[in-house]
Amino acid sequence: MAESRAVVITGASRGLGFASAVRLYRDGWRVVAAMRTPDCGMPLLQKATGAGIDDDRLIGVQLDLIDAASIAAAAKTIEEAVGAPYALVHNAGISAAGMVEETDLQLWQNMFDTHLLGPVALTKALLPGMRAAGQGRIVLVSSAGGVRGQPSIAPYSDAKGALQGVTYHKSSSRWHFSPAHQPYLDESASIAVRTSTKSLRQLSVTRPRTAFK
Numbered sequence: 001m002a003e004s005r006a007v008v009i010t011g012a013s014r015g016l017g018f019a020s021a022v023r024l025y026r027d028g029w030r031v032v033a034a035m036r037t038p039d040c041g042m043p044l045l046q047k048a049t050g051a052g053i054d055d056d057r058l059i060g061v062q063l064d065l066i067d068a069a070s071i072a073a074a075a076k077t078i079e080e081a082v083g084a085p086y087a088l089v090h091n092a093g094i095s096a097a098g099m100v101e102e103t104d105l106q107l108w109q110n111m112f113d114t115h116l117l118g119p120v121a122l123t124k125a126l127l128p129g130m131r132a133a134g135q136g137r138i139v140l141v142s143s144a145g146g147v148r149g150q151p152s153i154a155p156y157s158d159a160k161g162a163l164q165g166v167t168y169h170k171s172s173s174r175w176h177f178s179p180a181h182q183p184y185l186d187e188s189a190s191i192a193v194r195t196s197t198k199s200l201r202q203l204s205v206t207r208p209r210t211a212f213k
Helices: 017-024 038-049 068-082 105-133 143-150 156-172
Strands: 004-009 031-036 057-064 087-090 137-143 176-178 198-204
Touching: 004 068, 004 105, 017 038, 031 038, 038 057, 038 176, 057 068, 068 105, 087 105, 105 137, 105 156, 137 156, 156 176
Parallel strands: 004 031, 004 087, 031 057, 087 137
Antiparallel strands: 137 198, 176 198
């Protein structure tokens, strides 16, 4: 890329988010690594990428998707650091096992806040800038459990299923939907994230159509 594009990755302290942050950094992207505890996660990312503490292509941002104030603060920090990001990757997630009658409502609330309501809130905060820029990608990392449902993980499956549904509602309104088999972000940054347990949805952001102004 002639000019480094900015990508925001939630849940970047470990797992798929961590691997995506490392790969995109190495591919020349400007990576905003959002996580609950940057003090713990960023040193590991810096070590994995070889980035220095003051490297402006690897920026740590504190984000807790169950905390509205944290989401608002993270969105402000992101816009101040990189402006409108080219890509927003909703990867953060939590898991827990339990039958419906065995899981308390707070667990259900945390599941939906983390997998659905938090990502929607962060998207709403960043999307105006992305629309003004006239381009961008929003990637939603879901799960096979959200497509088919699986025993003993009802809160997780239902929250991921709701996230799946968001893509279709957006694609039928002001968003443009690109199926999961399309390249992740773009051809220069393809990442093998589609495993047997993951479901990838990518939304393309453009300026609003006249009919929706």
